[in-house]
Amino acid sequence: MWRAILEVYNGAILLYTAGLQVSYLVFLLMSFRVIRRYIQGLRFRNVTSIGSLPNALPISIVVPAFNEELSIAEAAMSMLRLQYPQFEVILVNDGSKDRTLEILVQTFKLEKVYRAWRREVNSAPIRGVYITPLYPNLVVVDKENGGSKADAVNAGINISKYPLLCIVDADSLLDQDALMRVARLYIEDPESTVGVGGLVRVANGCEIKEGRVVKVRLPKEPLAMYQNVEYFRAFLMGRIAWSAVDALLIISGAFGLFRRDQVVKVGGYKEGAIGEDFELVMSLREKLADEGKPCKLAFVCDPACWTEAPTTLKVLGSQRARWQRGLMQTLWAHRKMWFNPKYGTAGMLAIPYMLLFEVLGPVVEMSGLIMVPLMFALGFVNWPFVIFYYLLAVVAGIFVSIGALVLEEASYAKYPRLRDILRLAMYSVMENFGYRQLTVWWRLKGIWQHLTKRTFKWGTMARTGFGPKAKTEKRAAFVAEPQAAAPKAPAAPGPEPIIVLDEQDSEKFKKGPPPVPPKADEPK
């Protein structure tokens, strides 16, 4: 009896691992094809000509920031220097406890104004809106801490005025032409394109000057190196392949461009969502499919966003656990999409894949790590089986990672030195011995936290900023329950608000912006 059960288990685990590796190989081949076609196509499309095009859709860049005093000024300057015909940069200070707002006020000579906006999506109260005569397209929003990145982004959405929204993390930098590259899809297919994601690369180790990556280098920290390899696999393989079959489910929160009207329709970023970026994409897919409208969510492989990867085990561990929790929470919230042909390839292919390999993955992998040697010791399996299993799990994994490197090399070849590529290859091998098992452990923790409904808390993250500055302890985001744990916001620094509101308006402002009058032909 026990032997029969173990036989079935062995067969299943082998099949599962083989299935996972085969799926990676399929992604790899698809990505090769897509990237090759894309790069060839660029030869006949002058992307930078968007820069001279007066009717390119204007973009509101929303940058949520919490305790970003080290990098905020540089990040703002970097955003303001982007190449695009018309855009505004909305920096949302989410009740920072450090000098984030003060630095912005001083650097950009900000003045508090009472800007026109309306509450279209939920967010914590806004304390003030600042603009500057130096940069007419810069808006700084100071708000009370809302407990999540979602809340900060939502405040930015309320303030934004343009039809396209670009969400960028404050600790990320964009390539100068990134907006033009990512907006190209909207210009080509404005009716059905709802969201576009760009490539996220690890900025650790790169030489950065004036908010721009001037020399692409590899990180020195091993943890950041491992993440670099992971990012290659995730973005250059996974996202491209899913996008090719119109089943992209994740547009990274670090860099994504969305149609504002559709984001507003789904209520913006969901408060309480742990994986708010994943949740937004799923909501958009669900809503538009329900309405029978086209919903194109795509990934463009060349506009790069450079982000700072965590370099401590503690931060990385909590980040991975959070991702796993976010994944499970969102998939469960959208369970009506599971295996539902109404939602196309997303419902029939991508979600089942997520459930099978992303949700169950850590459980199966950990059970394999424990059970296979155990069964070998008990004589249930022979040693070629053990080798065969690890071969599938490890060597095929190495091959896939190296395949992703080949993909990078054949497409953008961002790393100019051969030794960088060889170093990446070395880490592709090394990640299988220790790092991968750690990520499995972190993800298992995430599953446990999700199942036990443990209160979610965002971790802290040591940031160095983009300049040669001292390390400081700061949080990656916020506290779990929106209002409960939100710290009392400090008084806004900088000049006193010049405008004096009349009492009626002042009262309403405290409660939030005025509702839009319920009249007939309001833009839908």
Add this chain to the structure above:
Amino acid sequence: MFVSEAAAFGLLKAFILLSVLSLVAITIARALRGRRRREVLGLTWEFQDLLAPCISENRPAEPEAVLKLREHPRIAREVIASIAHSLQGADVVTARLIYKQCGFLNDAVADLRADHWFRRAHGCEELGDLHVAEMVDEIARCLKDPVIEVRLSAARALGTMGSLALLKTILGVLATPGRWGALDTYEILRSFGPAASKPLLQAMEAWSPPKMRRMAAELLGLMHSVEAVPVLRAAMKDADLELRTRAARALGRIGDPSADPELIEALKDPWWSVRAAAAQALGELGSVVAVPDIEKGLGDRSWWVRRNSAEALARLGSPGELSLKRNLSSPDRFARRISMHVLRELQVRQGTP
């Protein structure tokens, strides 16, 4: 469960071998790519030096030069086409002459009929750069190509060659549903210059497909075509609300004040998007006479109309500013609020506290 030793080791070896091979391939590809780059660069300079005297003296290439160019046809074709791309008038004729002299025209024709889309697109581009008028029909056939890049390349080539007779066909192709957007259309039609106005005006006629009319309205605005003003004014009364919106935007861009009455009338349009576009256009036109009408938009039921009206008033100088200030004490709280916001922004931008 038992697995045979040979199978396990076989697979292990295969994966290790593939991984090592991939790394070797990267290394070799890097070396080859660098070498090829240097080689292409060297040949490009050499060919440019070879062609420069012929172009400047407007004469065909010497037989030795032709032989040399034919040794590396792909690079030579690229070089001649890129030279032609940057030239005008008689110099392009000389480049074309050398191109034909080398027998590259047949290669380009073969490219236009090739199975691979990249070659077709490339062929169109090259023939367009060289203004090969006898190939217009061949290129026009590519406007119906299933691959977007080929159609785009063909349209660009025809644009470069100034094939006005085909402009309407191009517009027809661009206006078909699919991935064609205003960017490509604008980019291509811009190459026709002011001459494109006439076919665009024809495309605005009532019997044209709605999508073509909308695109034409938008393009006429982008081209600041003053002669389009009467047609766009008429379009402001069209039943198609999208056309009305685009016509309003176009009139604002063109900046002809004669469009004031239609735009003022459009401020009463039942559709918010038309009202918002009209308010914005009046601001761009600097229509001080429209201040009272725009002012009514401050209390509009649509937020965008309110916002655009307030911003338009802010652009109209002191009469507009006065109107905004007047509305600070308006009984309509929405008008009051939007006026306050925009006035404040205006003050900050002007640097006046």
